Each structure stands twice: as C-alpha cells, then as structure tokens.
Amino acid sequence: MAHGTVAVNGNARKPKVLIPEKVSPDGLALLQASLEVHERKGLSPEDLLQIIGEYDALIVRSETKVNAALLAAGKNLRVVARAGVGVDNVDLQAATKLGIIVVNSPQGNINAAAEHTIALLMAVARNVGVASASLKAGKWERSRLVGIEVKGKTLAILGLGKVGLTVARAAGGLGMDLIAYDPYANPALAASANVEILPTMDEVFEQADFMTVHTPMIASTKGMIGETELSKMKKTARILNVARGGIIDEAALLAALEAGTIAGAGIDVFTSEPPKPDDTASKLIAHPAVVATPHLGASTMEAQENVSIDVCTQVLSILSGQLPRSAVNAPIILPEEYRTLQPFVVLLEKMGSLFTQHFSPANTRQQLRTTFDLTYEGSLASANTTKPLFAALLKGMLSPITSAESLNINIVNAELVAKERGILINESRSREALEQEGFAASVTLRARLDPRSPSASRTIRSDPMADATNSSSRKKKIEDQVITGFVSNNTPYISRLGRFTTSFVPEGTILIGRNYDEPGKIGVVGGRLGKAGVNIRSMSVAPIEGDGDALLKVDSVLESAPTPQKEALMILGVDRAVEENVRKSLVTEDGLLEASIVVL
Ligand SMILES: NC(=O)c1ccc[n+]([C@@H]2O[C@H](COP(=O)([O-])OP(=O)(O)OC[C@H]3O[C@@H](n4cnc5c(N)ncnc54)[C@H](O)[C@@H]3O)[C@@H](O)[C@H]2O)c1
Numbered sequence: 163m164a165h166g167t168v169a170v171n172g173n174a175r176k177p178k179v180l181i182p183e184k185v186s187p188d189g190l191a192l193l194q195a196s197l198e199v200h201e202r203k204g205l206s207p208e209d210l211l212q213i214i215g216e217y218d219a220l221i222v223r224s225e226t227k228v229n230a231a232l233l234a235a236g237k238n239l240r241v242v243a244r245a246g247v248g249v250d251n252v253d254l255q256a257a258t259k260l261g262i263i264v265v266n267s268p269q270g271n272i273n274a275a276a277e278h279t280i281a282l283l284m285a286v287a288r289n290v291g292v293a294s295a296s297l298k299a300g301k302w303e304r305s306r307l308v309g310i311e312v313k314g315k316t317l318a319i320l321g322l323g324k325v326g327l328t329v330a331r332a333a334g335g336l337g338m339d340l341i342a343y344d345p346y347a348n349p350a351l352a353a354s355a356n357v358e359i360l361p362t363m364d365e366v367f368e369q370a371d372f373m374t375v376h377t378p379m380i381a382s383t384k385g386m387i388g389e390t391e392l393s394k395m396k397k398t399a400r401i402l403n404v405a406r407g408g409i410i411d412e413a414a415l416l417a418a419l420e421a422g423t424i425a426g427a428g429i430d431v432f433t434s435e436p437p438k439p440d441d442t443a444s445k446l447i448a449h450p451a452v453v454a455t456p457h458l459g460a461s462t463m464e465a466q467e468n469v470s471i472d473v474c475t476q477v478l479s480i481l482s483g484q485l486p487r488s489a490v491n492a493p494i495i496l497p498e499e500y501r502t503l504q505p506f507v508v509l510l511e512k513m514g515s516l517f518t519q520h521f522s523p524a525n526t527r528q529q530l531r532t533t534f535d536l537t538y539e540g541s542l543a544s545a546n547t548t549k550p551l552f553a554a555l556l557k558g559m560l561s562p563i564t565s566a567e568s569l570n571i572n573i574v575n576a577e578l579v580a581k582e583r584g585i586l587i588n589e590s591r592s593r594e595a596l597e598q599e600g601f602a603a604s605v606t607l608r609a610r611l612d613p614r615s616p617s618a619s620r621t622i623r624s625d626p627m628a629d630a631t632n633s634s635s636r637k638k639k640i641e642d643q644v645i646t647g648f649v650s651n652n653t654p655y656i657s658r659l660g661r662f663t664t665s666f667v668p669e670g671t672i673l674i675g676r677n678y679d680e681p682g683k684i685g686v687v688g689g690r691l692g693k694a695g696v697n698i699r700s701m702s703v704a705p706i707e708g709d710g711d712a713l714l715k716v717d718s719v720l721e722s723a724p725t726p727q728k729e730a731l732m733i734l735g736v737d738r739a740v741e742e743n744v745r746k747s748l749v750t751e752d753g754l755l756e757a758s759i760v761v762l
C-alpha cells in the first residue's frame with residue numbers, strides 16, 4: 163500500500179504523524195501532501211501516552227522520552243524519527259521488539275557541531291563569555307581579560323570521525339597544529355586534513371594546548387577523561403566538549419580548574435540535561451574559566467533544516483514500504499534470504515565484534531587492521547548473495563567502538579560505510595568441501611599487514627585458486643589476526659582464534675587468556691576470578707592451530723623468551739563484567755601471558 167492511505171477497520175485514511183517538539187518546517191512541508199501532520203508542542207508525558215495510539219509516525223528531537231511504555235501504547239506506530247543524531251532518548255530495544263523502525267540523521271548537523279566547537283575554542287581563548295558579562299555589568303576590564311591566540315597552538319582531537327575531521331579542517335585554517343588520538347580513524351582522511359595521529363592517548367594529553375572531544379558516548383568512553391588524564395595536560399591547556407556529557411568526568415574537570423592544573427573549558431553537553439542546581443555540572447557552568455552553552459551544537463537554522471528534511475524523507479519511505487537510508491535498527495537481511503543466511507548473519511556479527519575487542523589496540527598495542535580477507539568456505543561459497551554477511555561483519559566490527567545511533571549499517575549502505583571508515587574487506591569463496599570437519603560451511607576472517615589498496619571497499623573473487631596463487635608470497639605478511647567460525651544447529655561457533663584451534667559459542671562475557679601450556683594455570687585464573695566474585699560458566703582450552711605440539715616461534719615478544727615453550731588459549735565464559743584491575747591481575751608469571759575480555 164502507498165503511503166497515501168492506511169486501512170483502519172477496512173476504511174482507508176491518511177497516515178498520521180505526530181511532532182511534539184520544535185522541528186524545522188522545511189521537512190514537515192514534504193509530509194503535508196500525503197500525511198496528516200500534527201505539531202503538538204508542550205504535551206506532558208501522560209498526554210503523549212493518551213494520544214500516541216492514533217499515530218503511524220512520531221518525529222522527535224532529544225527532549226521527548228520515547229520509552230517502552232510510549233512505544234507499546236503506539237499501536238499504529240511504524241516509525242520513530244529522531245531529527246538529529248543521538249537516540250539516547252529512544253528505547254531502541256523496545257522499538258526493535260515491536261517492529262518499529264527508528265531513523266535518525268547522522269550527517270545533517272555535523273557542520274553545526276564542528277562550528278560550535280570552533281566558537282567555544284575562540285570564546286575560551288579570548289574570554290568572550292566573561293568579557294561580555296563584565297561589559298553588560300557596566301565594567302571595562304581590558305587588562306584582566308587578555309587572551310591567547312590559537313594560531314601556532316596545538317589542537318588535540320580525541321575522536322577523528324565526522325565532527326572531529328570537520329573541526330580539524332576549520333582549525334587548520336586558523337593556523338593550528340593538529341594531532342589526534344583515535345585508534346580506529348581513517349589514516350588517509352587524517353593525512354588529508356593534516357592531522358598527525360598519535361599512538362597513545364597520553365602523548366595527546368601532554369602535547370595539547372587545546373583538547374577537543376568528539377568520540378561517541380559508549381561504555382569505553384564514559385569518563386575516559388578523568389583526574390589522571392587531566393593531570394597530564396599543560397597548566398595552560400583548555401578543553402572542549404561538544405560531544406556528549408560524561409565523556410569528561412565533570413567532578414575531575416571542576417577539581418582541575420579549581421586547582422589551576424588546566425586553564426579553561428568550553429562545554430556544550432552535560433551528564434544530565436538540563437543540569438539541576440546541585441549537580442556538579444552547575445558548579446562547572448558557574449566557574450569563571452568555563453564557557454558553557456545549553457546543548458546548542460546542532461542548533462543552527464541550516465542543521466535543523468537538514469535533519470528535518472532527512473528524517474521526513476525517511477518517514478515517507480517507510481510509510482510506503484521502502485528501506486530507509488539511516489535506520490538505527492533496520493534489519494540487515496531481507497525476508498527471502500532469512501532462512502539460509504540468518505544464522506551466518508549472527509556468526510559474522512559476532513566474529514566482527516570479537517575481532518575488534520580481542521585484537522583491539524588496548525590488547526595488542528597496534529592499530530586496528532583495516533584490510534581484511536573474508537573467505538566463505540564450503541556450501542556458503544554458493545550463496546546467491548553475501549551482502550548481508552558483509553554488512554553483519556562490518557556492524558560487528560564497529561559495534562564495540564560506535565554508539566547505537568552511528569551504527570546504522572544495512573545491506574543498502576554497508577559498502578559506503580566501510581569505504582568512509584577506510585575498512586577494506588576482500589571477499590572470496592572457496593568451494594572445498596568441509597564435510598570431514600562435521601559442518602557444511604565456515605567463514606574465515608584474516609587481517610592483513612600488507613599495504614592496502616585505496617580503491618574499493620568490497621571486492622569479490624570466486625576463484626579459489628586466486629588465493630592459492632598469492633598465498634605463499636603473502637604468507638609472511640599475514641599475521642595472527644585470524645578468526646574462523648561455523649554454524650551448527652543454528653548456533654554460531656568460533657573454531658579458530660589467532661594461532662589456536664578452538665570451539666566455543668561467542669555469547670556473553672568471555673575471558674580469553676593466552677598462557678604457557680603448563681599445569682596449574684586454570685587454577686590460578688579461576689582462583690583470582692573467584693576472589694573478585696566472578697563465576698566461570700563455561701571453559702574450553704585451545705592448542706595452537708594444526709599442531710598442538712607446535713613450539714612458540716611467531717610472536718615477537720615471545721621470540722625473545724629464553725626457551726621456546728608450548729602455548730594454549732583459555733576461553734572462559736563468565737557470569738559478569740570483569741573489571742580492568744581483575745583482568746590485569748591475571749597477567750602474571752604464574753598466570754596468563756595475555757588476557758582480553760570480550761562481550762558478545
Ligand atoms: N553537541 C551536539 O549538539 C552534537 C551534535 C552532533 C554530534 N554530537 C556528538 O559528537 C560526537 C561525534 O559525532 P560524530 O558524528 O563525529 O561520530 P563518528 O562516529 O563519526 O566519530 C566518532 C569517532 O570517535 C572514535 N572513537 C571511538 N572510540 C574512541 C576512543 N576510545 N578513543 C578515541 N576515539 C574513539 C571513532 O573511531 C570515530 O572515528 C558524538 O558523541 C555525537 O553524539 C553532538
């Protein structure tokens with residue numbers, strides 16, 4: 163059915179859309195012809211709950227709390243559109259369960275957020291806020307309000323994604339030197355913006371005259387700038403946050419400003435918005451060295467026009483049965499492919515996430531590899547399409563480092579997203595039968611060390627010989643970052659991880675430990691986990707792949723070990739999160755050589 167009408171009790175009616183917040187009229191105008199558009203600002207949550215049942219679409223910004231109760235009351239709701247990026251105010255899980263598509267506008271306000279960052283940068287450098295307040299109070303304080311210039315100063319960018327790069331280009335125009343920390347940044351894009359990517363966060367904090375934060379707000383970035391990080395900054399340094407409240411620990415920032423260990427801050431976002439009078443954020447806002455704005459990053463006429471047109475176009479698409487451009491929770495797989503590919507979609511998503519978490523820079527002290535070989539083996543080599551598998555792998559790879567709203571990956575946009583992120587995945591098919599292994603199909607993901615081809619983000623080779631021909635010349639360049647998986651009885655399994663053969667279900671919180679293959683290791687690890695209140699639910703021990711007796715020769719750290727020793731991998735499913743100090747406590751002479759925690 164077209165979006166012109168929907169059938170209610172056999173009677174056709176125009177679909178209805180509710181807009182309870184200020185959304186630019188430019189997009190709403192697109193809806194008027196075919197939908198009944200109701201702009202109803204100032205509704206209480208109770209009012210909203212009362213009327214939501216009448217509507218087919220809901221368009222919001224960040225203030226409306228689209229919680230599970232509201233979604234459940236929305237009997238006719240097919241789409242919730244967020245006119246902006248952040249979907250923190252939408253219960254995504256509940257929406258997905260109810261089959262309601264949530265869309266957003268991931269690009270529409272990037273420039274506005276970047277320009278706002280530059281506004282805060284200049285305001286902090288030149289005391290614009292204090293000076294304006296002082297003048298309005300009838301004072302003329304020229305000597306007290308001497309500022310600094312930004313030209314020639316070092317701007318450190320934490321998170322070199324869409325906003326971070328736009329800030330970099332503008333700040334480069336102001337004559338600033340640019341450095342960044344972002345383990346997952348696209349090096350080519352960084353170089354094109356004259357940004358030097360530094361390998362550690364410490365170096366970035368030490369060198370910054372100005373630091374600006376543009377990471378997503380996810381578990382790994384929450385409070386990532388605290389007392390320790392701030393103490394590494396120059397006393398003359400200033401810090402900016404136009405990303406999300408809570409990435410910088412507000413109490414630590416206030417303490418650093420009060421102690422004079424940093425010189426100033428420009429803040430647009432807060433842990434709780436609007437901050438309550440007793441919140442630390444309110445003390446921060448009141449501090450004379452702080453320039454603060456009430457979450458205005460996206461508040462420009464242009465950005466509001468962009469996001470409004472973007473989401474309204476998507477509302478029209480969804481109501482007419484088409485795939486939207488930026489659905490936060492859209493299905494990766496079309497119904498007709500569901501039966502055959504769905505279990506492998508799950509496997510590939512898990513493999514991608516496992517790759518990022520296990521082989522992440524935190525564990526290996528290396529950057530995430532950005533060129534991969536993905537081989538479909540056995541019956542999977544004859545699949546009509548591998549697009550959903552490619553999309554699932556990419557989604558899995560990015561999920562541990564990306565907020566939900568930026569993770570809108572589906573079969574329509576996966577290749578483009580990979581290209582934007584600088585991730586090159588070469589797909590190939592190998593029809594060799596796998597029957598002897600006990601399952602019909604498997605998938606192998608292998609990271610490459612060799613220089614990457616800059617052109618395509620997805621290439622497919624169906625000739626298995628192509629791999630064989632090149633394999634010997636490439637062998638030395640390919641390192642141990644390999645994962646193989648298969649599906650049995652609709653359950654995904656990992657059968658190889660790095661140099662180790664294994665068999666485990668990638669599900670829940672898993673501790674992966676590499677150790678010398680000696681008695682007593684499991685006892686040591688189990689004891690230390692037990693002491694920290696962590697129960698082991700499942701366990702498997704994996705020898706080195708292909709040759710359980712192989713001696714350790716490959717790892718550079720261990721090459722320098724006095725006598726080569728056998729190694730094994732310990733894979734423990736645990737019942738709760740393992741704190742960083744507990745993980746570290748496992749890496750000792752009598753314990754593990756290396757430990758990573760992954761959540762799958
Ligand atoms: N104030 C506003 O009104 C406003 C407007 C738009 C966007 N935002 C916020 O700005 C932020 C950036 O948005 P974006 O569109 O550029 O996102 P993005 O996903 O394009 O970029 C985020 C970058 O952060 C990097 N990153 C992830 N974890 C990291 C870590 N631990 N250390 C260093 N880098 C890490 C990622 O690799 C990525 O390059 C988001 O938090 C977004 O919600 C705020």
Ligand SMILES: O=C(O)[C@H](O)COP(=O)(O)O
Nearest residue numbers: 223224245246247248460
């Ligand atoms: O997530 C976003 O898009 C920005 O933070 C802006 O939010 P807003 O639409 O409430 O201004």
